[in-house]
Amino acid sequence: MFKIIEKTNLAPQIKKIVVEAGEIARKARPGQFVVIVSKESSERIPLTIADLNPQEGTITLIFQEIGFSTRELGLLGPGDSIQHILGPLGQPTDIENFGTVICVGGGVGIAEIYPVVKAMKKAGNRVLGIIGARKESLIILKEELRELCDEFFITTDDGSLGKKGLVTDILQDLFTSVEKSTHTLYPNRVYAVGPVVMMQAVSNLTKMYNIKTIVSLNPIMVDATGMCGSCRVSVGGKVVFGCVDGPEFDGHQVDFEELKKRLNSFKEKEDSL
Amino acid sequence: MRNKAKQQDIGERIKNFSEVSCGYSNDQARLETERCLLCKEPLCVKGCPVGIDIPSFIRLLRENKPEEALRKIKEKNNLPAVCGRVCPQEDQCEGRCILNKKNIPINIGALERYASDYGKQSAVGSQQSAKKNNLKIAVVGSGPAGLTAAADLAKMGFLVTLFESLHSAGGVLSYGIPEFRLPKKIVAEELGYIQGLGVEIKTDILIGKTFSLNELFEKGYRAVFLGLGAGLPQFLGIPGENLDRVYSANEFLTRINLMKAYKFPEYKTPINIGKKIAVIGAGNVAFDSARCALRLGCEVSIVYRRTETEMPARIEEIENAQEEGVHLQLLTQPLRILGDDKGFVRGLECQKMKLGEPDASGRKRPLPLKDSDFVLDVDTVIVAIGQTPNPLLGKAESRIKVNPQGTIFVDENLMTSIPGVFAGGDIVTGADTVIAAMGAGKKAALAIDNYLKNQVKSAS
Numbered sequence: 045m046f047k048i049i050e051k052t053n054l055a056p057q058i059k060k061i062v063v064e065a066g067e068i069a070r071k072a073r074p075g076q077f078v079v080i081v082s083k084e085s086s087e088r089i090p091l092t093i094a095d096l097n098p099q100e101g102t103i104t105l106i107f108q109e110i111g112f113s114t115r116e117l118g119l120l121g122p123g124d125s126i127q128h129i130l131g132p133l134g135q136p137t138d139i140e141n142f143g144t145v146i147c148v149g150g151g152v153g154i155a156e157i158y159p160v161v162k163a164m165k166k167a168g169n170r171v172l173g174i175i176g177a178r179k180e181s182l183i184i185l186k187e188e189l190r191e192l193c194d195e196f197f198i199t200t201d202d203g204s205l206g207k208k209g210l211v212t213d214i215l216q217d218l219f220t221s222v223e224k225s226t227h228t229l230y231p232n233r234v235y236a237v238g239p240v241v242m243m244q245a246v247s248n249l250t251k252m253y254n255i256k257t258i259v260s261l262n263p264i265m266v267d268a269t270g271m272c273g274s275c276r277v278s279v280g281g282k283v284v285f286g287c288v289d290g291p292e293f294d295g296h297q298v299d300f301e302e303l304k305k306r307l308n309s310f311k312e313k314e315d316s317l
Numbered sequence: 318m319r320n321k322a323k324q325q326d327i328g329e330r331i332k333n334f335s336e337v338s339c340g341y342s343n344d345q346a347r348l349e350t351e352r353c354l355l356c357k358e359p360l361c362v363k364g365c366p367v368g369i370d371i372p373s374f375i376r377l378l379r380e381n382k383p384e385e386a387l388r389k390i391k392e393k394n395n396l397p398a399v400c401g402r403v404c405p406q407e408d409q410c411e412g413r414c415i416l417n418k419k420n421i422p423i424n425i426g427a428l429e430r431y432a433s434d435y436g437k438q439s440a441v442g443s444q445q446s447a448k449k450n451n452l453k454i455a456v457v458g459s460g461p462a463g464l465t466a467a468a469d470l471a472k473m474g475f476l477v478t479l480f481e482s483l484h485s486a487g488g489v490l491s492y493g494i495p496e497f498r499l500p501k502k503i504v505a506e507e508l509g510y511i512q513g514l515g516v517e518i519k520t521d522i523l524i525g526k527t528f529s530l531n532e533l534f535e536k537g538y539r540a541v542f543l544g545l546g547a548g549l550p551q552f553l554g555i556p557g558e559n560l561d562r563v564y565s566a567n568e569f570l571t572r573i574n575l576m577k578a579y580k581f582p583e584y585k586t587p588i589n590i591g592k593k594i595a596v597i598g599a600g601n602v603a604f605d606s607a608r609c610a611l612r613l614g615c616e617v618s619i620v621y622r623r624t625e626t627e628m629p630a631r632i633e634e635i636e637n638a639q640e641e642g643v644h645l646q647l648l649t650q651p652l653r654i655l656g657d658d659k660g661f662v663r664g665l666e667c668q669k670m671k672l673g674e675p676d677a678s679g680r681k682r683p684l685p686l687k688d689s690d691f692v693l694d695v696d697t698v699i700v701a702i703g704q705t706p707n708p709l710l711g712k713a714e715s716r717i718k719v720n721p722q723g724t725i726f727v728d729e730n731l732m733t734s735i736p737g738v739f740a741g742g743d744i745v746t747g748a749d750t751v752i753a754a755m756g757a758g759k760k761a762a763l764a765i766d767n768y769l770k771n772q773v774k775s776a777s
């Protein structure tokens with residue numbers, strides 16, 4: 045049993061909970077995730093660890109209520125307990141001083157770039173942040189990220205906050221302007237988390253500029269320990285398991301079309317709940 | 318005549334997940350015990366990987382003392398209710414039974430099950446453990462190997478903690494073997510017995526991730542047993558394997574057994590299957606998958622490249638499956654899985670095979686027949702061609718020596734390349750039976766006991 049000690053609504057349908065999970069808080073590194081089972085009858089669902097506090101023994105989870113299981117989790121509040129949490133899982137983000145790193149977050153993926161931005165900054169990188177969502181009310185963590193990033197950009201589809209358009213528009217602008225001025229500011233690495241279409245668009249763009257791009261994938265998982273293969277994705281023509289080999293992969297190698305299809309495997313069933 | 322336990326009616330059982338075999342009635346059990354010759358030098362015991370004193374427990378049953386019979390079994394076997402149900406007795410005790418010469422071996426499996434089902438009330442908890450010695454031991458993985466090692470070590474007096482990464486303990490007994498062969502209530506009772514011996518079970522902990530092996534030693538554990546199992550599903554490597562509605566048997570069975578997808582929507586984990594399923598493979602796991610799919614209302618074919626004779630599954634399971642209506646698509650090799658534009662399976666392209674000369678495994682090698690390609694009309698494919706050892710810990714702990722086949726290297730005492738860390742079961746042998754893993758768990762418990770005794774000796 046893992047007790048929820050704090051809960052905040054960050055945006056419509058996006059919730060943040062802080063949970064007591066001492067062993068995981070002591071061990072986790074940026075980019076890793078946990079699997080939670082809200083109640084005995086619930087699914088096992090993976091959630092990225094958005095933040096942690098090893099002293100207090102807590103982890104922070106930020107999730108969007110997109111299906112039954114996340115809605116069920118969203119019903120729990122401070123004092124309630126999550127039945128099971130397993131972690132930290134997956135390979136941590138490769139953090140070092142690369143020089144300039146651009147971190148791109150879309151939708152609830154913004155929560156996932158937060159620990160990476162923090163760690164990349166700490167490692168001495170110059171960090172540029174780009175976050176985007178459909179509209180202003182869905183933009184989360186903007187103050188926290190603005191504080192950390194050397195340069196920071198926001199986009200919304202409807203223009204209600206920041207620039208109207210997509211995160212890739214900003215990225216494209218950056219590449220073009222940097223190219224025109226000085227190459228010393230050229231990004232050494234791009235890190236992107238968000239909807240599959242966004243990660244795909246970012247990867248397509250950075251490929252043209254030949255900038256190494258890491259994406260964090262969200263395939264469907266069951267055990268998340270490498271036992272079932274539900275999470276399999278094709279990367280560079282090879283089948284790998286998202287839960288143990290990932291969740292982060294080279295965005296230029298990922299078969300995003302296949303991933304999109306696989307994410308629909310259970311949609312009909314899930315929508316019936 | 319050999320007494321067969323009653324089974325649930327075929328028409329009924331294919332609609333539910335309740336246990337197929339109803340087990341012996343009192344009369345049947347007595348009749349069967351009376352057939353036993355109570356051999357002076359029993360061969361059956363030699364066939365038992367954990368060495369149960371079979372004639373003695375049968376005699377106790379004959380005297381109508383199921384509690385004592387169960388206690389006798391539990392001297393050697395910590396999971397009799399499981400073994401009575403899923404052991405391949407035909408290859409072990411019953412295969413060696415002297416009456417097997419006349420093809421009427423004693424139904425030892427059914428008797429073992431009877432003893433555990435009828436003797437359990439008083440036997441649980443009555444097992445006296447040795448005095449606790451305050452030495453802590455970590456057992457990693459709560460499948461048959463881990464449970465056996467944990468129980469034996471607890472009986473020897475060690476303080477045992479059993480770590481399981483999933484949210485329920487039991488390993489393959491929970492996620493793999495379906496309810497209709499091994500009810501989860503039975504697994505829970507066996508786990509209860511093992512906890513009654515003083516074993517502490519901690520779920521939701523993945524060793525290698527939540528704690529490293531070093532951390533276990535830092536926490537005061539004096540030795541570690543790794544019973545990690547063969548959890549890595551194999552795929553065929555043919556085109557189309559990543560289409561929707563292609564499952565590894567592990568995923569399919571885990572969704573159904575552990576996550577209870579067959580009770581969807583009461584349980585929230587879905588399984589998405591169509592009407593016609595092909596299960597590729599012919600081992601017990603393939604048949605378990607096929608029979609689960611059947612119970613979910615599908616037409617099911619087992620697709621196998623050899624013939625029925627070469628099938629690795631237990632004969633009883635093959636018979637049960639056929640009775641229930643599972644179709645055997647023999648001498649058939651899958652070539653590719655065909656998909657529709659949404660990414661779902663729409664067919665399985667195969668070719669016909671014939672049997673040639675025996676290969677290295679001694680089984681006849683399947684050879685393709687020219688121009689025999691055809692498409693099986695299916696909308697779901699389950700790949701059940703085997704599992705290899707779980708690589709997670711070996712990757713996380715570079716000091717663990719791993720063999721080229723992925724199994725963990727151990728010496729003759731089941732000790733790995735790290736002193737004090739032992740391993741056994743499928744993680745060492747590759748996929749094998751429940752009882753073989755239990756045998757390894759027993760052996761490891763003894764080895765750990767020896768190892769720690771020597772340590773204490775050299776320290777003093």
Ligand code: FES
Pocket residue numbers: 264265266267268269270271272273274275276285286287288
């Ligand atoms: S979720 Fe089961 S193997 Fe990755």
